[in-house]
Amino acid sequence: MIYLFVILIIIIAYLYGCFSTARIVAKSFRSLNVYKIGTGLADTENIYTNISKPLGTLVGAIDVAKASLFLKIVEFLLGFIDIKVINYPDFTILYSENLMLIYGLSMLIGHCLPLTHRFRGGRGIFTYMGILAYIAFLPTLISAVIAWLIVLHFKQIRFAQYLIVILPVILYIIFYTLFHYHESSPPYFITLLLGNAIMMGILNIIVSKKLGEF
Numbered sequence: 001m002i003y004l005f006v007i008l009i010i011i012i013a014y015l016y017g018c019f020s021t022a023r024i025v026a027k028s029f030r031s032l033n034v035y036k037i038g039t040g041l042a043d044t045e046n047i048y049t050n051i052s053k054p055l056g057t058l059v060g061a062i063d064v065a066k067a068s069l070f071l072k073i074v075e076f077l078l079g080f081i082d083i084k085v086i087n088y089p090d091f092t093i094l095y096s097e098n099l100m101l102i103y104g105l106s107m108l109i110g111h112c113l114p115l116t117h118r119f120r121g122g123r124g125i126f127t128y129m130g131i132l133a134y135i136a137f138l139p140t141l142i143s144a145v146i147a148w149l150i151v152l153h154f155k156q157i158r159f160a161q162y163l164i165v166i167l168p169v170i171l172y173i174i175f176y177t178l179f180h181y182h183e184s185s186p187p188y189f190i191t192l193l194l195g196n197a198i199m200m201g202i203l204n205i206i207v208s209k210k211l212g213e214f
Contacts, residue, residue: 143168
């Protein structure tokens, strides 16, 4: 039963990730087809660079909140079902931090490669940030501030994107090692966190290849 629940939540997370904030915002506010604008990507960078900076900022904020909120709701609902309905000892595994990372990864794949839009998604940077903000808020916040300063002062959007992928993981490991940050995290959590960062890189390579960037 536990495995069926895990598979079901992974599928729901993927489908949830398929809902494109960039596509909806571009259509609602400017009556534009985001796939015919700029890079043709349904993502924050395309909106920010080629349509409107305020709208791009809005899309990024929604993507962060959307990803983090989904994981919070999943955790709340599973905890409620566990206590009020199931009361089954192994049920707590379903909302362990390790599995929450896997649900987040499934959502990220849905954002970057949405089945509902012929696998034409975005780079998923802000969705990834929302997942990390749920898991490790402080390292993510610090990384986001540094990345934003790089964008503002040096206009290096792509470098800031690379930074936001790996820096939160590095900071998490440093905080965990030196200051016992999040020391109650389960076994293999850091490995899964690093795996998410690697998968984020792979997804971006796939998206970049579709654009012919390399």
